[in-house]
Amino acid sequence: KKMGLNEIRKEFLEFFQEKDHMILPSFSLVPKNDKSLLLINAGMAPLKPYFTGNSIPPSKRVATCQKCVRTGDIENVGKTDRHATFFEMLGNFSFGEYFKEEAIEWAWEFMTERLEVPKEDIWVTVYLNDDEAFRIWNENIKIPKEKIVRLGKEDNFWELEVGPGGPCSEIYIDRGEEYGCGDPDCKPGCECDRYVEVWNLVFSQYDKDEEGNYNPLPNPNIDTGMGLERIAAVMEGADNIFEIEVIHDLLEEVEKVSGSKYDEDEKVDESIRVITDHIRAITFLVSDGVLPSNEGRGYVLRRLIRRAARHGKLLGIHEIFLYDLSKKVIDIWKEEYIDLVDNEEKIRKVIKVEEEKFEETIDQGINILDKYIENMRNKNEKVLDGEKAFKLYDTYGFPLDLTREILEEKGLKVDVEEFNKEMEKQRERARNARHGLGKEAWGKDEIAHKLKDFKTNFKGYDTLECNSRV
């Protein structure tokens, strides 16, 4: 059945509305009253207090389509077929009401009857000792035993630093041998791109505390998450999530502004996909109120903008371009996320200022890094000094992961430990400088003013801008 991103989103929410779920709009990417989480990374994250019983949900059954950002996946973006830093997650939730049986049966019904995914393409996984989930898939749904794979904690136990979690069961689609690694035993859990994980059903029955204890919840919950772009890629038979119709429009815009052609050179394609992904994340983050800074979520945004800018350079773009590209993102997603329109001006401005700032130093930084690399080659060294990486960070605005990425492309590494030591030293210097200024100096503008002459200490100001935790 041919269905795109927007049709699937609608179909999903309607389906669960028919099953008596209350449909809530996506929450902001910025968590509310949750110090344990930098950015919303799953549909369940903003609903945590309903799972733990700290708040009363508006309904015991809820379904959402939630904006998510996963910084942890940043290095996969452009490389795997299935990872984005920004994506939408569809989810149905039960707060202490229905449990495994309903969650599994409805997921199956939605996949096979609404989306009409061929039953023979579907594989599932369960947590190692979860015989109950195994039985439901096997006996109620009639999935043959060979297609139910038991996996360990890594894959089939969902948890955050703190909060609700539990064993899970995942639904995979077999895209066919041509995507596989060739291993005759290849099945879900394999690193290759043959089986795509599309939906995770979490049987949320513990509340993990700060000490790492798993406290059983009085009523077990259901928390599911399906990647909208992934299921759309399956439905459209697209090779990867950036080639589905709706996102392809954005990808084409990236081709246009960069004057490069997709699908001719793997390296170029990777850069195009990185920019396509990052500009979505950037636009939505700014719209939700995040500003570039040197800490916390502001630093996530800064890293995304700078990484995208550098991939722009790889494609031969000489001017700043991201702020303008955000318009396309707004155009494509404005119907679902009306805030984007209200925030359009702010989005452009914030991105532009950050791009301009980096534009001043990026070419110089790249030249210097090239010289370092040449030097390393001559001396047959494999690891860049942390001190040099810190200089790139401090003077040329190169986030560590950007330096690392460039080095990795050449088979080289960076001394992260030494870099961190340099960073710590600088923080120390900034602390001392602030101390000397006395209490009355803590107003932002004053501190900026007083520290203006101290190049290194100036970072202290940026740090004050954002009080979120990493």
Ligand code: ATP
């Ligand atoms: P993977 O193993 O492929 O990295 P995951 O197990 O980390 O995925 P979950 O935490 O189970 O993913 O999230 C629920 C669903 O969200 C996944 O089944 C997938 O469809 C989607 N998803 C997760 N990470 C991403 C991502 N980086 N980009 C797009 N979709 C994602």
Ligand code: MG
């Ligand atoms: Mg993952």
Ligand code: MG
């Ligand atoms: Mg997984």
Ligand code: MG
């Ligand atoms: Mg998963």
